């Protein structure tokens with residue numbers, strides 16, 4: 031079974047979509063580790079319910095990003111992790127992890143990149159008044175949401191939609207797209 035890690039900072043609904051796809055037999059993989067940089071985040075409880083080990087750490091307890099990424103790299107290697115999937119991990123990945131997992135770190139972002147990178151992409155799209163936005167899954171590089179795009183799906187914003195409506199529609203698309211892309215990556219149907 032291919033071992034993957036999911037990195038999250040918050041609610042973890044995308045983690046749960048991946049875990050559920052595995053449980054339903056739609057995705058052949060094992061989430062062998064959830065990594066969380068915000069101890070107490072909701073994702074921890076979700077992982078617990080699936081019996082998945084969580085590695086929570088406080089970045090402020092380390093002197094530098096290189097320090098905590100060296101620790102993470104060691105834990106990921108010990109757990110036999112092959113791929114890292116970022117799911118609402120609100121932190122740039124540094125050179126230590128990028129080199130350790132070259133070409134095997136992937137992120138999901140709630141906009142049609144390169145539009146609306148960074149924080150609150152849903153709010154950015156809503157404020158800009160665009161009629162179509164969406165979801166992007168991409169390889170991670172050193173930039174902010176700049177890596178090579180793997181797949182995208184669109185979401186239409188209708189007259190009268192609130193930002194919350196848009197958030198719900200984006201999440202529904204994310205929860206289908208991410209497990210499907212992960213499946214293709216693990217089956218090596220997508221090459222970098």
Ligand code: GAR
Pocket residue numbers: 038039040041042043044045117118119120138139140148149150151175201204
């Ligand atoms: C998701 O919408 C994800 O696309 C976004 O954070 C949310 C996490 O939700 N990620 C980014 O904005 C990364 N730049 P979740 O914790 O419920 O999966």
